[in-house]
Amino acid sequence: MISKSLAKYLGFRLAFLLVTYIVALSIVFIMLRLVPTNPVDRLITQLLQLNPNITPEQLKEYMKAYYALFELDKPLWMQYITYLSKAFRGDLGFSYINVGRRVSDIIMSALPWTLFLVVPATLAAWFVGNSIGAYAGYKRGSLFEKTLLIVSLILSQTPYYWLAMLLLFAFAYRLNIFPPGQAYPPTMLPSLTPQFIQAALYHYILPFLSIFIAGLGGWAIGMRVLTIYELGSDYILFTEALGAKDSIVFRYVFRNSMIPQVTGLALSLGGAVGGALLTEIVFSYPGMGYVLNRAIMQTDYPVVQGVFVILIATLFLANFLVDFVYALIDPRIRIGGEKV
């Protein structure tokens, strides 16, 4: 049953995320309007090269049609309003470079790949990293704890994409165990046949591993410290004094130190997605990072804009989901009471 305090909390978070989303959309809009590019000029030049016999009247018609296509024929504030309302409906305009292609189509063919990569890898890193971090904090002073701390410190500072390069070099080019990048063999078309799924999973292992391994360290470090703090708290000392079993003490400590890590998960999603984008570039993995990289190189700004609009929206949805989970596991919010 959703209690009143839970509903209030979630409503507040939703309102905050909506406001932030509008701010983010506005930043994207402003930044991309500051760039002095005019796609119409480029298209007209191309048109003249293809068909030099075009009459000036026809040219004018074309220009008008192009301006209308990119919605550049209206004043800036109207562009902003239509942009905002369309962004909420998922209409992102047309690509400057691949003329006639909808940005939303380009993105929707890339987004599943990114989600397929980021979500399992981040969750796995979060879960495994926290578990070993908690265990290390609990076994304070042991060799395991000391080794884990150093390894985690190094891992947490390893750039995702450098790790990706190392894995790719070692396992794909040197040892020939895994395919060198991409998400599926170029001879196949995405479908839900067993052969394709098998091939996709085979291509999936290295990118997954690079995000998973690069993510582990940070969680382990954080959880180790949280566990040590928790172990020093009065209720644990009291429980220990009562003679509770180690496993019970560990469970208490683990559950309480996990709470900040759930909020941490929400905050780290942005960084994880950023890291995944870079990993995708290294692996030529056909996700958002790959699309973004190409769009930046080609100055295809509607696609750049679309990538940001969709990525930020996805992240905010994920954020809200984490808030929901947080509210469910933290009794202070679930039931209400003392303000934190």
Added chain:
Amino acid sequence: MTIPSIVYDLLRNRRFLVGLSLFLFVVCFSLIGSLIYARDPFDMSGPPEQPPSREYPLGTDRMGRDILAQIIWGTRYSLYVGVLTALIAMPIGIVIGAVAGVEGGIVDELLMGLTNIVLTIPGILLAILIAATLPSGLRTYEIVAFVIGITSWPWLARAVRAQMLSLREREFVYLSKMAGRGNARIAFEDLLPNIATYVFMAFVLFVNGGILGEAGLSLIGVGPTRGITLGVVLYWAATMEALRRELWWWFIPAGVMIVLSTASLMIITTAVDEVFNPRLRGK
């Protein structure tokens, strides 16, 4: 003036010493390296794709440029971008956090609203967006550091505010108030020194964020345009197919230097935290 005993504790901490020596090595390597090893990183000074040898200790890239020289200069400018990032992000985070924490009320609400908004929009995405829209001629080391700096301060602002809130109710603050001190003086003269180690750790984290952020921006193709950093070296290696051609000496050293500089700083902060933070101090 006597040296406080905490400094001895620090110097007795083995982790601190290891981290410090590693970091000093990185700094010396980047600053003095070019005096000993004088090759120009942009010069096509040898045959292309040479593996490491006596003549070229880390080999050459596909254009015959010396990789050791690239690493020396790249490390120097990566550190430069990192420190600059910290110098930009720190004051913003501290001032916003301190003002919000001490003033309270509507000022607090507004500043924290702003902070939470910037915090929720992923910094790396924001940095990519800003860097991608800048004309490529404008992307100098300083601008790249600025872009990373202005997108990475929010967590410090929140942390400083939280510290200020917990310190605000202490007796010495009341004494200062009775003495007629203004909020600004209380914040910066009375409260800030209390969180000095905290601020030091934030500085180190920002340096790391700057180094890693620059490398990320460079890899996506929006790093410093005409410069050389460790990220730029990795970008060259990635775009010029170092992997497919198995030129491991091209991309391994650059990554090792990134990890060495950032991890050594992390080791230092962990050790400082252990010495100064009573809750973490060994049993």
